[in-house]
Amino acid sequence: MQPSPEQSPHHAYPDHWEADVVLRDGGTARIRPITTDDAERLVSFYEQVSDESKYYRFFAPYPRLSAKDVHRFTHHDYVDRVGLAVTVGGEFIATVRYDRIDATGRPASAPADEAEVAFLVQDAHQGRGVASTLLEHIAAVARERGIRRFAAEVLPANTKMIKVFRDAGYTQQRSFEDGSVHLTLDLEPTAESLAVQRAREQRAEARSVQRLLAPGSVAVIGAGRNPGGVGRTVLRNLLGAGFTGRAYAVNSAFAADRSTIDGVPAHRSLGEIGEPVDLAVVAVPADRVPEAVADCGEHGVQGLVVLSAGYAEWGAEGRERQRELVRQARSYGMRIIGPNAFGIINNAEAVRLNASLAPERPASGRIGLFTQSGAIGIALLSGLYRRGAGLSTFISAGNRADISGNDFLQYWYDDPDTDVALLYLESLGNPRKFTRLARRTAAVKPVVVVKGARHSGSTPPGHAVPVSRIPDATVSALMRQAGVIRVDTVTEMVDAGLLLADQPLPAGGRVAILGNSESLGLLTYDVCLAEGLRPRPPVDLTTSATPQDFRDALAGALADGDCDAVIVTAIPWVGEDGEAESGDGEVLATALHAAAATGPAKPVAVVHVEIGGLAEALAAATSTVAQRRPAARPFTAAQQAPAPPPATDDTAPEAPDATRPAGRIPAYPAAERAVRALAEAVRYAQWRRQAAVPGKVPDFLDDTIDAQGAAARIDALLGQDPDPRGRPLGHDEARELLACYGIAVRPTLSAPGPEEAVAAAALLGYPVALKTTAPHLRHRADLGGVRLDLDSEAALRRAYSDLTELLGKPAELRPVVQAMAPRGVDTVVRATIDPAAGAVLSFGLAGAPSELLGDTAHRLVPATDRDAAELIRSIRAAPVLFGWRGSAPVDTAALEELLLRVSRLVDDHPEVVSIALEPVVVAPQGLSVLGASVRLSPPPARNDLGPRRLSNY
Numbered sequence: 001m002q003p004s005p006e007q008s009p010h011h012a013y014p015d016h017w018e019a020d021v022v023l024r025d026g027g028t029a030r031i032r033p034i035t036t037d038d039a040e041r042l043v044s045f046y047e048q049v050s051d052e053s054k055y056y057r058f059f060a061p062y063p064r065l066s067a068k069d070v071h072r073f074t075h076h077d078y079v080d081r082v083g084l085a086v087t088v089g090g091e092f093i094a095t096v097r098y099d100r101i102d103a104t105g106r107p108a109s110a111p112a113d114e115a116e117v118a119f120l121v122q123d124a125h126q127g128r129g130v131a132s133t134l135l136e137h138i139a140a141v142a143r144e145r146g147i148r149r150f151a152a153e154v155l156p157a158n159t160k161m162i163k164v165f166r167d168a169g170y171t172q173q174r175s176f177e178d179g180s181v182h183l184t185l186d187l188e189p190t191a192e193s194l195a196v197q198r199a200r201e202q203r204a205e206a207r208s209v210q211r212l213l214a215p216g217s218v219a220v221i222g223a224g225r226n227p228g229g230v231g232r233t234v235l236r237n238l239l240g241a242g243f244t245g246r247a248y249a250v251n252s253a254f255a256a257d258r259s260t261i262d263g264v265p266a267h268r269s270l271g272e273i274g275e276p277v278d279l280a281v282v283a284v285p286a287d288r289v290p291e292a293v294a295d296c297g298e299h300g301v302q303g304l305v306v307l308s309a310g311y312a313e314w315g316a317e318g319r320e321r322q323r324e325l326v327r328q329a330r331s332y333g334m335r336i337i338g339p340n341a342f343g344i345i346n347n348a349e350a351v352r353l354n355a356s357l358a359p360e361r362p363a364s365g366r367i368g369l370f371t372q373s374g375a376i377g378i379a380l381l382s383g384l385y386r387r388g389a390g391l392s393t394f395i396s397a398g399n400r401a402d403i404s405g406n407d408f409l410q411y412w413y414d415d416p417d418t419d420v421a422l423l424y425l426e427s428l429g430n431p432r433k434f435t436r437l438a439r440r441t442a443a444v445k446p447v448v449v450v451k452g453a454r455h456s457g458s459t460p461p462g463h464a465v466p467v468s469r470i471p472d473a474t475v476s477a478l479m480r481q482a483g484v485i486r487v488d489t490v491t492e493m494v495d496a497g498l499l500l501a502d503q504p505l506p507a508g509g510r511v512a513i514l515g516n517s518e519s520l521g522l523l524t525y526d527v528c529l530a531e532g533l534r535p536r537p538p539v540d541l542t543t544s545a546t547p548q549d550f551r552d553a554l555a556g557a558l559a560d561g562d563c564d565a566v567i568v569t570a571i572p573w574v575g576e577d578g579e580a581e582s583g584d585g586e587v588l589a590t591a592l593h594a595a596a597a598t599g600p601a602k603p604v605a606v607v608h609v610e611i612g613g614l615a616e617a618l619a620a621a622t623s624t625v626a627q628r629r630p631a632a633r634p635f636t637a638a639q640q641a642p643a644p645p646p647a648t649d650d651t652a653p654e655a656p657d658a659t660r661p662a663g664r665i666p667a668y669p670a671a672e673r674a675v676r677a678l679a680e681a682v683r684y685a686q687w688r689r690q691a692a693v694p695g696k697v698p699d700f701l702d703d704t705i706d707a708q709g710a711a712a713r714i715d716a717l718l719g720q721d722p723d724p725r726g727r728p729l730g731h732d733e734a735r736e737l738l739a740c741y742g743i744a745v746r747p748t749l750s751a752p753g754p755e756e757a758v759a760a761a762a763l764l765g766y767p768v769a770l771k772t773t774a775p776h777l778r779h780r781a782d783l784g785g786v787r788l789d790l791d792s793e794a795a796l797r798r799a800y801s802d803l804t805e806l807l808g809k810p811a812e813l814r815p816v817v818q819a820m821a822p823r824g825v826d827t828v829v830r831a832t833i834d835p836a837a838g839a840v841l842s843f844g845l846a847g848a849p850s851e852l853l854g855d856t857a858h859r860l861v862p863a864t865d866r867d868a869a870e871l872i873r874s875i876r877a878a879p880v881l882f883g884w885r886g887s888a889p890v891d892t893a894a895l896e897e898l899l900l901r902v903s904r905l906v907d908d909h910p911e912v913v914s915i916a917l918e919p920v921v922v923a924p925q926g927l928s929v930l931g932a933s934v935r936l937s938p939p940p941a942r943n944d945l946g947p948r949r950l951s952n953y
Contacts, residue, residue: 011078017141019949020330021086024129024200026207027302027333028950029093031137034083038092039070041085045092050123056158057120059180073097079145080109084138086130088333089297094121096134098142101151113148119161129200131164136197136947139170139187150185169193198436201948202410208335209403209411212303213346213393215278216245218355219270219301221292222283223249223261230307231283233357234343235262238281241345241354241361248273250280270299278302281343281355286310286321289339290328297332304329305355306338312399313340326401330950337403342374342396348417356396365390366419366501368412370405372397372426373452376490380424383494388619388664389501392417402950404429409437409447419445420501422493426452429951431475431837435482435860442483443691446500446684449479449486450493474840477858481867483687485680495668495677502664503603505685508564511678512557514539514550515569515607524567524607524671531679536563543573547591554592558599565603565678568592569671572611585614592618592665603681605674606667615667695864701742701901707908710740714911718936726913726937734934741905743898743917745932751815754800758793760817767791767820770799772813785813789820821928825880825890826919829899831861831906833913839906841899843871846919850877863903868896881922890922898927910939 018032034042046054046065054062065073073095076083086094098115102108105116117138121130142150154161162181165172169192170185218238222231231251238247239262249261254268267273270280280296282289286308296304311322322339329336337344343356347364354361358378362385369384369391371377377396384391392415395408405423412418421441428434438447451472479486485500487493511533513524521538528535539557541549550568557566570588588611596604608614668674717733718726729737735745748771749764751757761768772785785807787799800815807813826846833839839861844850857874859867872878872892883889898920906912914935921928 014078014141017084017137019137019947021133021137021949022201022204022208022335023133024127024204024207026204026209026211026335027088027128028208028330028335029130029133029333030087030330031084031134032087033078034074034076034085034095034097036074038074038085041087041090041092042070042073042095045095045122046120048122048124049120053120053123053126056155056161057118059153059155080107082138082141082145084134084141086125086134087331088125089331092122093125094119094130094134096120096131096138098138098147098150100147105151110146113146114151115142115147115149117150117152119164126160129204131161132168132200133948135164135168139185140947143187148187150183150187152183152185154181154183155179156181167196169196197948202413204948205407205410206414208303209407212279212305212335212337212403213344213353213411214348214351215302215353217248217275217277218243218245218279218281218353219248219250219273219277220281220283220355221250221270221296223251223266225251225254225261229283230357231281232261234281234283234307234355235264237354237356237359237361239264242352243354244350244352245278246275248277270295270301273299276300279355280304282306282308282338284308286318286339289325293325293328293332293334297329297334301332301334303334304336304338305341305344306336306398307341307343307357308338309340311339312401322399322401329402335403336401337395338398339401340374340398342371342377342398344396345391345394347391347393356394358394360385362394363388363390365392366417367391367422367497368408368415368418368420369394369422370397370408371395371424372400372405373424374398376424376452380422380490380494383490384497387494387498387666388616389494389498400429404951406430406433406437409434409441413437413441413444420497421445421447422449422497423447424450424452424490424493428475431834435478435837438479438484439482439691442684443688446496446681447484448493448496448500448680449484450488450490451475451486473854473856474842474858475837478837478840478860480687481859483684483691485684487676487680491673492676495666495673496680498664498666499603499605499677499681500684502666503605503681504601505688506564506603506678506682507685509533509679509682510562510564511535512539512560512563512566513537513569514541514553514557514566515571516541516543516545516550516573517569517571517609520569520571520607520609520671524569524675527672527675528567528679531675533675533679533682538569543571547588550588551591551595554595554604555599558595558602558604563602565605565682567605567607567671567674567678569607570611570614571609585611586617589614589617589620589665596665603678604665605678606665607671607674608667608669618665618667620664690866695866697862697904698865698900701897701904704742705901705904706740710737710905710909713737713740714909714936718911718938726935729934729936731932734932737912737934738905738915738929738932741901743901743905743929743932745917745929746818746821748816748818748931751800751817752810754797757796757800757815757817761790761793761796764817764819768796769818769820770796770803771816771818772803772807773816774812774814818930821921821930822923822926824921824923824927826921827881827895828856829902829915829917829920831902831912831915833906833910839903839910841867841871841903841906843899844875845877845880850875861903862907863900865896865900868899868903871899872896888924891925891927892922894927895920895922898929911936913937 014033020028020030022028043065073083080100083097085092096119098117100108100112100115102112119131165183169190173184175182220231220235223235224232235249247264249264249266250270252268254266260266270277280301282292282304284292289308310318312319345356346353358381362381369380374396405425412421441447476486485496487496511528513521513535515521518540521540525535525538541553554566557563606618731748738745749760751760767789770787770790790796790799804810828844828846830842840858841861841863842856842858844856855876857871859871872895881890881892902915916933917929918931
């Protein structure tokens with residue numbers, strides 16, 4: 001809503017303060033600046049506030065607002081006087097206002113840095129977290145306008161408002177003066193305020209999903225009069241699953257005397273139902289959806305599943321239709337799954353919801369599944385069904401215009417019915433948030449992801465996402481850093497999900513292999529080595545092995561303290577006549593179940609070849625304990641200590657139980673599939689153990705870092721060139737900026753002629769190197785553009801002559817002279833800021849082989865001491881740094897310190913959008929940075945540090 005001409009002409013309406021938010025109860029609301037057009041809304045809002053709330057706001061009976069009040073509360077300059085409103089359905093439900101004040105408490109203008117703040121929340125909406133959300137947003141506005149402190153006067157009886165201030169996490173002071181509580185809040189974000197904000201975000205977003213997955217009543221809008229069609233199919237599936245709530249069919253084409261369809265009440269509109277409806281499944285043509293959404297909003301529906309197509313997947317017109325759909329739904333406080341969705345399933349016995357196009361409700365289980373593609377969702381449901389796996393919840397979000405995988409990570413994080421989260425993603429709407437939430441969830445339960453559309457420019461047309469320049473390999477590395485198990489195919493996702501859902505995590509990579517086929521055992525052994533596991537020689541039970549032999553061998557392997565996991569290989573038995581027999585798979589499955597249930601808790605997987613009934617029998621759980629195990633049981637000391645609750649939440653569940661009896665045993669038709677699933681479990685378990693003791697951002701660098709000096713240089717450099725695209729720094733400019741963070745770059749002196757080269761060498765001291773810096777020759781060592789160890793003037797002159805005769809004139813070559821560095825290993829350190837994913841620190845060896853093989857490691861900034869150590873050790877060429885083939889190990893400690901310094905620089909100063917240090921020569925003692933390039937730009941907007949808000953549509 002834009003301001004009228006009466007609004008201050010000096011400060012434009014700040015539309016970037018507008019935000020959609022999720023409240024504590026899972027409903028949505030909109031926050032926006034108050035304008036002069038809001039007079040009637042303000043008066044109407046105030047009339048609905050109780051006398052008690054008015055008294056708390058004005059410290060006196062105040063039954064109505066005067067014309068002067070209305071004018072004052074709707075006229076703002078958006079700098080010294082700001083008012084924000086929370087709206088639902090276009091009407092105010094809460095307001096907040098600040099006025100800048102001076103040291104005496106009187107109205108002031110900038111540069112005063114304190115403001116008085118006051119809230120008013122409609123009584124019917126108190127308890128929904130409205131005030132705490134408003135405080136986050138008005139504090140962000142105040143910081144933007146140079147205000148650093150809020151002052152508030154609160155009556156002692158107004159305990160709710162005092163609690164809002166107290167629980168915000170900001171540094172604050174309280175005193176009792178003249179019968180009221182005087183509070184002063186320092187608005188600088190703190191670790192506590194950020195933790196509070198994210199904990200509230202998690203609870204609100206999880207609740208918004210829970211409202212969709214566990215409705216008390218569902219209306220299918222568009223259920224047809226005749227069998228068939230999308231709406232009628234959903235209604236049939238809803239009833240077939242045994243939905244425990246109330247179901248309704250809604251279609252404006254129903255006859256007035258139509259009473260039921262498929263045994264449920266039939267109505268022409270939601271208004272005819274006469275009872276609350278929690279969830280609406282919308283299955284009407286796109287041009288009729290707005291009418292249906294309005295009907296839902298006006299009758300208090302909490303959420304929508306929009307199956308209708310014809311939105312962003314259809315191009316520009318459809319994208320605008322999709323934006324309007326989200327705007328309309330959020331204006332009523334509703335959230336949306338879809339459009340173009342396949343539907344949702346919740347297998348909880350108390351709900352039994354199948355509001356989807358899936359003809360059969362999958363078996364109940366411990367896996368949560370999210371997919372953006374309906375077709376992939378169908379394939380995954382079918383695959384899991386064939387493998388005997390059960391689901392807790394299933395969501396196919398289609399264009400995911402509103403609710404996304406991030407929301408379901410928030411829900412699954414503390415959902416007691418979900419032990420493993422599987423996600424098929426074609427796009428990441430908010431990569432920073434996804435990484436943060438995935439890391440948080442992975443600390444308590446596995447997260448397995450398949451990322452479709454991995455190649456640049458192939459994002460599905462229905463998904464509006466930020467543009468990312470990060471290669472897919474980097475995305476994969478960052479997911480691994482967050483504890484996400486990223487696999488390449490949906491088959492691998494199901495394979496890993498089955499093992500993680502039904503087996504304990506392995507304590508290490510030592511694998512016992514046993515079975516009745518020597519060849520299959522050897523194949524399994526080879527794959528284990530290829531996947532980085534430590535297999536023991538296979539135990540051949542011979543083809544005459546009985547189920548009892550399998551049981552005894554498995555029990556022995558599980559009891560062996562040198563074994564962390566077991567892979568059982570099985571082929572059909574050979575009968576007395578020499579013919580292969582499929583045998584009774586149920587008998588073998590019973591034997592394996594018995595051994596697994598009585599032995600120590602270690603993962604077991606079975607590789608089988610055409611043994612009838614084995615996979616099905618293994619998939620049958622042996623106990624209700626295994627099927628419905630609690631999610632809050634600690635790991636045994638032999639496996640790992642439980643990870644402490646993440647700092648961003650005060651109610652984090654503990655680690656899943658690893659001491660439970662074995663239940664379903666996953667079976668695989670090929671050795672490589674079983675081993676890959678086990679290898680993923682081993683790597684994840686190792687990450688969990690490390691996450692239990694997180695790395696630190698060391699403070700020993702502080703004494704050698706001049707952050708203020710760097711900030712001053714950055715401001716000066718950007719002021720010289722205000723180009724919004726930024727500017728690359730010259731060699732000396734980059735050296736001076738890096739020096740502020742203790743990063744020394746060896747000086748390089750220009751040598752446009754032989755005399756200048758000799759003078760430069762005299763200044764630097766022999767021996768020196770002579771290099772070309774022309775862009776077309778950079779990184780072309782094969783052309784001889786670098787001459788090293790020039791120890792005299794004569795040698796330098798000869799090299800200069802040879803270089804120009806071979807490659808061209810000095811003006812084209814741009815020669816430079818640099819002092820020689822100690823010999824070592826050439827490496828590359830880079831940091832870049834991607835608008836979507838954030839700052840990324842990268843490391844690799846210098847040279848074409850590493851570039852061609854993509855042998856580069858990546859970590860998100862800020863990097864911890866552990867991140868720096870892992871960066872160095874995770875590249876495939878890492879042995880070169882640690883004494884490969886008898887060479888001297890290099891100074892990796894100095895390299896780790898350099899990585900941490902670069903991380904601190906880009907984390908402290910978001911204007912530094914890229915750094916490349918190349919080469920960094922790491923010697924046995926110390927290192928030398930020989931080349932550096934730095935690019936500055938106005939800092940990109942951050943969507944992960946401000947107040948809570950839903951993604952833009």
